[in-house]
Amino acid sequence: MNPSRIYETERLILRPTTTEDAAFIYELLNTPKWLQFIGDRNITSVEEAEQYIIDKMLPQLERLGFSNNCVVRKEDGAKIGTCGLYDREGVEGLDIGFAFLPQYENKGYGFEAASRILKFALEELGVRTIAGITSRENHASQKLLKKLGLEFRGEINYPDDLEKSFLFRLNVPGDH
Numbered sequence: 001m002n003p004s005r006i007y008e009t010e011r012l013i014l015r016p017t018t019t020e021d022a023a024f025i026y027e028l029l030n031t032p033k034w035l036q037f038i039g040d041r042n043i044t045s046v047e048e049a050e051q052y053i054i055d056k057m058l059p060q061l062e063r064l065g066f067s068n069n070c071v072v073r074k075e076d077g078a079k080i081g082t083c084g085l086y087d088r089e090g091v092e093g094l095d096i097g098f099a100f101l102p103q104y105e106n107k108g109y110g111f112e113a114a115s116r117i118l119k120f121a122l123e124e125l126g127v128r129t130i131a132g133i134t135s136r137e138n139h140a141s142q143k144l145l146k147k148l149g150l151e152f153r154g155e156i157n158y159p160d161d162l163e164k165s166f167l168f169r170l171n172v173p174g175d176h
Contacts, residue, residue: 006068007120009112012068014083017057022050022069023077027101034099037138054074060087066120071100071113080104081124083113085130090158093129093169094121098144110144118148132168142166 017025019028026049029041043049062069068084076083081100090094098114121127132145133156142152150168157164 005061007069007116008074009116011074011078012116013072014107014113014116015063015072016066017068017070017082017084019053020052022046022053023051023081025053025072025082028082028099029098031102033102033138037135037141054122062126063087064124068097069113069156071109071146073104073109078104080109081113083110083117085117085125085127088131088133089132090156091133093131094127094174095131095133095152096121096145096148097132098141105140108127114144114148118170128172130170130172131155132170133165134168135163136167147161 001154005016008117012041023046026043026046026115029049029052041052043052057068066085066088067176068082068086070079071081071083072078073080081098083098084096086095086097096117097108100110118130121130130150132148134145145168146168150170153167153169155164156167
């Protein structure tokens with residue numbers, strides 16, 4: 001694994017998600033909030049989670065050098081969530097996304113992880129547009145996106161989604 005793809009904060013290590021994280025990804029994708037706010041990915045086994053990582057996460061990592069990161073707590077090595085940048089079709093710029101297991105919510109981990117990924121995008125990748133997409137009902141995610149500096153820009157519809165999602169965006173002027 002390329003060490004430049006590993007990011008640290010005071011309490012966290014963010015590293016690319018690999019097939020070794022399949023059991024964790026299976027657990028996360030089947031939490032009530034993931035199912036409610038992000039959507040059912042029909043991952044019904046650890047084996048399917050491993051295939052999901054292979055099909056959905058690793059190709060972008062190989063193509064762009066970044067993707068979904070597993071968020072690991074330094075103090076005990078617990079896998080607590082995911083945070084990453086996603087190159088989504090139909091979205092201008094990169095989409096920042098995050099999800100945490102319920103027992104690790106409301107402890108500042110989301111802001112800590114997302115702030116580090118945002119810094120990577122702006123300073124190391126030179127990205128000038130960051131999007132954040134969330135369901136209308138996911139108030140915690142909306143609050144975090146605003147805290148990161150993204151502003152509400154309206155609603156969008158993904159081709160396969162029945163409901164519209166909220167779009168947040170951070171635009172950084174070019175050439176500091």
